[in-house]
Every structure is written in structure tokens, then in C-alpha cells.
Amino acid sequence: MKRLHTYQDLKKLVGSHYMQAKTAQFFNQKVAWVSSGAPVELLRPFDCITIYPENHTSICGAAKVGPEYCEAAEAEGYSRDLCSYFRCDRGSTLLGTSPIGGLPEPDFLFGCNNICGTILKWYEIVQRHFDVPFLFVDTPFVHSTVYEHAVEYVVEQLKGFIPVLESLTEREFDEEKFVKGLYLSKECVELWKEILLFGAHKPSPLTCFDAFTQLAAIVSLRGTEEVVTHYKTLKTELEERVQKGVGAVDDEKIRLLWDNIPVWYAMRSLSELFEKHNACLVADTYTNAWASANIDTGNPMESLARNYLEIYLNISMDLMLEKIQNLIKVFDVDGMVMHSNRSCKPYSLGQYDLARNIKEETGIPVLIIEADMVDSRSYAEAQVKTRIEAFLESLGG
Amino acid sequence: MENTLTTIDLEKYIAEKRKKTKIFAHFCSYTPEEIIHAAGVLPVRIFGEKTTEKANAHLQSYCCSYAKKVLEQGLTSQFDGTVFTHSCDTMQRLSDVWAQNIPGKFHDTVIFPVAMDKGLEYLEKELQRFKNNLEKYTGVTIDDNLKDSIQVYNENRELLQKLYEKRKKGHIPAVTIDRIMRASMTMVKEEHTELLSQFLEKIELQENSNPRLLIAGSVTDPEILTVVEEYGSVRYDDLCTGSRYITLVEELSLEGIAQRYQNMWCPCRATSLSRVDYVMEKCKEYSIEGVVLLLQKFCEPHFFETVYTKNKLKENGYSCLLLELEDQPSLEQIRTRVQAFCEILEG
Numbered sequence: 001m002k003r004l005h006t007y008q009d010l011k012k013l014v015g016s017h018y019m020q021a022k023t024a025q026f027f028n029q030k031v032a033w034v035s036s037g038a039p040v041e042l043l044r045p046f047d048c049i050t051i052y053p054e055n056h057t058s059i060c061g062a063a064k065v066g067p068e069y070c071e072a073a074e075a076e077g078y079s080r081d082l083c084s085y086f087r088c089d090r091g092s093t094l095l096g097t098s099p100i101g102g103l104p105e106p107d108f109l110f111g112c113n114n115i116c117g118t119i120l121k122w123y124e125i126v127q128r129h130f131d132v133p134f135l136f137v138d139t140p141f142v143h144s145t146v147y148e149h150a151v152e153y154v155v156e157q158l159k160g161f162i163p164v165l166e167s168l169t170e171r172e173f174d175e176e177k178f179v180k181g182l183y184l185s186k187e188c189v190e191l192w193k194e195i196l197l198f199g200a201h202k203p204s205p206l207t208c209f210d211a212f213t214q215l216a217a218i219v220s221l222r223g224t225e226e227v228v229t230h231y232k233t234l235k236t237e238l239e240e241r242v243q244k245g246v247g248a249v250d251d252e253k254i255r256l257l258w259d260n261i262p263v264w265y266a267m268r269s270l271s272e273l274f275e276k277h278n279a280c281l282v283a284d285t286y287t288n289a290w291a292s293a294n295i296d297t298g299n300p301m302e303s304l305a306r307n308y309l310e311i312y313l314n315i316s317m318d319l320m321l322e323k324i325q326n327l328i329k330v331f332d333v334d335g336m337v338m339h340s341n342r343s344c345k346p347y348s349l350g351q352y353d354l355a356r357n358i359k360e361e362t363g364i365p366v367l368i369i370e371a372d373m374v375d376s377r378s379y380a381e382a383q384v385k386t387r388i389e390a391f392l393e394s395l396g397g
Numbered sequence: 398m399e400n401t402l403t404t405i406d407l408e409k410y411i412a413e414k415r416k417k418t419k420i421f422a423h424f425c426s427y428t429p430e431e432i433i434h435a436a437g438v439l440p441v442r443i444f445g446e447k448t449t450e451k452a453n454a455h456l457q458s459y460c461c462s463y464a465k466k467v468l469e470q471g472l473t474s475q476f477d478g479t480v481f482t483h484s485c486d487t488m489q490r491l492s493d494v495w496a497q498n499i500p501g502k503f504h505d506t507v508i509f510p511v512a513m514d515k516g517l518e519y520l521e522k523e524l525q526r527f528k529n530n531l532e533k534y535t536g537v538t539i540d541d542n543l544k545d546s547i548q549v550y551n552e553n554r555e556l557l558q559k560l561y562e563k564r565k566k567g568h569i570p571a572v573t574i575d576r577i578m579r580a581s582m583t584m585v586k587e588e589h590t591e592l593l594s595q596f597l598e599k600i601e602l603q604e605n606s607n608p609r610l611l612i613a614g615s616v617t618d619p620e621i622l623t624v625v626e627e628y629g630s631v632r633y634d635d636l637c638t639g640s641r642y643i644t645l646v647e648e649l650s651l652e653g654i655a656q657r658y659q660n661m662w663c664p665c666r667a668t669s670l671s672r673v674d675y676v677m678e679k680c681k682e683y684s685i686e687g688v689v690l691l692l693q694k695f696c697e698p699h700f701f702e703t704v705y706t707k708n709k710l711k712e713n714g715y716s717c718l719l720l721e722l723e724d725q726p727s728l729e730q731i732r733t734r735v736q737a738f739c740e741i742l743e744g
Binding site: 076077078079081082083086113116117118120121122124125128136138140141143147149150152153156157160316317318340342345346348349350351352353357370 | 459483485489491497508519522523526664694698701704721
């Protein structure tokens, strides 16, 4: 795979972010551990350093230390069937280490259940361990439409956190700064959307493996200037590739859509496998989950609530299907690969029915592979490889 | 009515009722049954089939057996509607899978708040929405009947509380309690109340010198209870199909129904009440000697709690046995572990 030059910039960006966290106390800044779906824009006017345990565990996964850390959590008594992001994070805390030297300790936690109920249970354990406040945002699940009483409920919670954050960070809430952050966030999200849309070009200048890596910035730093700058650079690089007709995969013949969280420890082997068959994963449901942000200037808090209620994992399978059908159309894919991820029930349960519906309604074939995002002990590599190869051969690769 | 509570065949009972009454399936202690009752519909809590052949085509191997078993029942039975409640991630997705594969009937998911204390006002509105939806379907004005329905449920729950009180003084087999609870969640409430009051009049408490146990978990299998009671005497439970069901509604209104859930405990929710503190309180009240945690394989909310619960119980001098239940649990293995645990308790 042709690596994007912007990859080095990303490493620097994320690296300096973790460094900042380690020196936060010298600038009287508070470190918050935040879940990937939490409305982080609320924390921006309080100058918090935001740390994403999910992002950290994906780094651990890619560095292949997942099993070791998971085992440490299991030795403490946690079941191997629990989410591997949790087990990996717990293990890293217990062992006091990680590929980036462990996470800086939190001053408080900010978690939201719009990605899963697991966040609540996981963060309760973190809260007990560090004995710090846990600000929990409850976002009712969306079945068909967003209920107004659900929006009101989320708005009330967000407003309720303001005095708590003021006292935690010893800073006053600055509405102007807050709204500015929202617009920066919107800019990030729109840039991100444009970047992902490059996958619609033929050949595609990027694969979803690039998107998985580049996602780190929008997850942990959206609402900041640095990310806007970074994504602008990335966009330029992609534009150049398109102008020169350079594809991420040589001689692109098969275009595919990916579903679910990446198999972090198998990123390289999987991308090589697809590339060998001239197959490019041009889009995925995962990184597209961060591609919407509407702002009503008259009512910024309500916009924030709405955006975070409608996040991909907080909506029903009917609504997911609509989004998938749209991706299939926009990116003009020949097939879909679903990662049945035993660590993520809200993402994975329902995939069998989704796959059936996609085949029936769009006619494209769907392959389901069994794996886990971080715990490679649950990954039968040879078997998965054989299945992917058979699938690609059936598509003419 | 010649049936008594412990011998009644619930399957036949439902089949008989189906001829005359609309029946909704539900799955959770949080289902607002009073509202469904006030709409003239019989809410029946379903416990699932023994096999999961059809369900396996819809749910992965790492999905809990309860979800698969109830889906199997949904795919093979006839209900007039289904009411889900937002609890865990699995049941949330099951609601979608259910709606796609068992279509054309009433289907609603009451999206409960997870932060119960902050979410009270939201919950009232959500119950109101559910009520309106149900009214549209049945044509019944629920408000006309709601007070009476709440009273019907409270009356039944008061008797169930009396039943639980009796366990302080003597032994009632856990399978008997389980049957009564399941019947309560299945039968027309008024009929169950009548049988239950007869049962309570006649009940004779048994002598039992086995260690006094508290069992905690989600939905249990009667076979497991029987094995546990070969060596122990269960005096209290913290189960979805047990004590969690018997909380009363104080104020006879929709708001009162919403308020009731504040005093219930479920690991899917952020409550001010910590479960282990509640369990220890009950341990004191019921002079419990040991706690048995029953864990259904793949049940995330319960498994997340175990380390903290176990450690805290230990710190406070309570012995605790953790039983992880596979889809097809080995009773022999469970028997050996319960026996060893109870022997230690007996010193």
C-alpha cells in the first residue's frame, strides 16, 4: 500500500497531544478521559486535555500488545467475553504501561452511551480506580426519529454539566469560545467528510486503512485548529493523487465497503491481502460515523445534543441500512466485508439480517468475517484469509 | 379454578387466553405492564425456547443465550405485539432484529433513561409517548383505567412482598418462588393474585438447616435453583425474575409508574443505589451466610460488576460463589462447586 506522506504529520500531531497531557498540570489544565462518542465540544472552552482510551487501546491493538493487556484484566477477574477495549485499557492501567508509556491519569471522566452501554460499566470501573468525578451523558437510543423529549433530556444534562466543569477546571464557561469550538468542530467534520469522499474517485486515492489511521485526529482533537490544518494538508495530498491518477491500490479492480471497527492487529496483513487481489476498501461505516455536524447558531446546545443522539451506533438497523445503501451508491462498490466483532455487540449483533437486506436490496455480495478488534486470540487468521480470498476470487480478483 | 400456582401449566394457560385476549410479549422487569394492562392487553413476559435453531441464523455465537432463546420463541409463536425496554446493548439490537423478522404487529421499545435520577422527567414523557402509541393501536383511552390497573399490580406485588418476608422465618424452595414469580409475569394479574392469596394462607414453611443463601443475577433456570438447594437454602434473591419485580408504585399515575423505577436496581443503569450495598443490606435483613452470583455467559452488564461486587462482599465478611453459566450448563460441575461452597460456609 502506498503510504500517505501525511501519515508522519498525524504521528506528530497525536504524539504532541499525548505530550501535552503529560504536562497539563503545569498549565493548570485538567485531563479528561473521554469516550469516542461524547460531545467533547462542551469541554473545549474549559481548556481540557482530552484523552481517548478507545484511541489508546486501538494503538495497543495495532502494536499487538492486546492479548497481554487483556490477560492482565482477566487475571483480576474480568471475563474474556467482555469488550477488549475495556480489557486492554484495564490491563494497561494495571501494568502501568503501554506502547506510548501509558495514559496520563484523568482528573475526571466524560462518557456517553451513544456508542454502547459498555461505556457506562467501563467508566464506572475507571472512576472507582482513580476516584475522580464521572460526567455521564445519557443519550436515548433512536429507533425511527429523534424524539423531542430525548433532545430536551440531553440538553438539560449538557447544561447541568457547565457548573460542574467550571468548578473542576477553575474556569468560567465562555459561550463565545464554546460556539467557536462548535464551528471548528463542524469545519473538522466537513473536511473529514471531503477526505472520505475521495474514496469515490476511480481509482480511489485512499483506502479505509488510511481512514482508520487518520481517524485518530477527528476522534480526539475535533474542535481544535490543529486538526483543521492537518486535514487540509491531507486533502491536498489526496487531490494531487487524484490529479495524477494515482490509486492507493495498484490497478484497482474491486471496490469494497467495510463494516465495523478495524481488526487493529491485522491492519497490515489484511491491507496486503486485499491489495494482492487488486481490491481497494474505498469506504467504511466506521470512519463515516464522524461525518455529520449540524449547527443551529441560535441554539448551539440543542444542535450538539441532536448530533450526538444520531451517531451511527445509536440508531436502529433500519436507519443503519439507509446509510449503508447510500455508501454503496456514492462509492460505487462491488461488495461489502463485515467484521463480526465479538467485542462490540451494538455494532455486530444484527449484521446477519443487515447482510441479507443489503444483498436483497442492492444485489451486492456480503462477506462476514469473525474477529475481535484488539484481542488477537479470538482471530483465526488462516481461516479468515481463505474466506476473503474466496470472496475476492468470486468478484473477479 | 382448580389449578394452583405451583402446578399450573403456563403454556396451556396462555394458549387458552389467546383465544379471547390480545397478548403482548415482553422481556424485562422494567416493562410498564400497568399501562399495557390498562389498554386491555395481557403482557406476558417470555423466557424463551430450549433450542435456538432458527435464532442462530440471526444472532452470532457470542450473543447471550437469553436473547437467542426468546427470539426463537418469537419466531415460532404468535403474539399480538411486543414491547421491548431499553436495557443492554444486546436487547436493544434484538428489538431491531425482532421487528425485521416478526413484522406486521404492534412493536414498541420504551427507551428508558440509563441515568435514572436525571432522567425522571424524560421517562415520564417517554411513557406518555408509549401510552399514546398503545392507545392508537387499541383504541382504548388508557387514562380511564390506569389507576385501577396500578392498583391491580400493587395488590399483587404486596402479596409477593409478603411471600418474600416469609423467607426470613423459614424455607420455601427457590423453585417454588420462581414458579410463582413466572406465573405472576404471565397470568392475568387478578387471577394470579387470587391464587397467590390462597397459597399464602395455606403455606407451611419448611425447616432447613442448610446455609442461608442470597442468589443474584438476571434470569435463572429452575434446574440451577434445584441444584443450589441440594446444599443451601435460598432466602433472598436479586434477580430480574425475582425481587426486582416486586417494588410498588406509590402514586397512582403515570408519574408514579416512572418514579417506581428509581427504587429498582439493574446493572444496565446508572443508579445512586449501588448493587452490592443493596445486596449487603439484604444479607443483614435475611441473615444470609453466603452469596451466589449467577452469571449468564456473554451478559456484559453483569460480568462488568463481578470483580467489584466480589471484592466488596469479601471485605465485609461475606463469602461469595461465582457461577458462570454456559448456554447448556453442566449441572454436575455446578453441583460440585455449590457443595464445596456450602461445606465451607458450614465450617
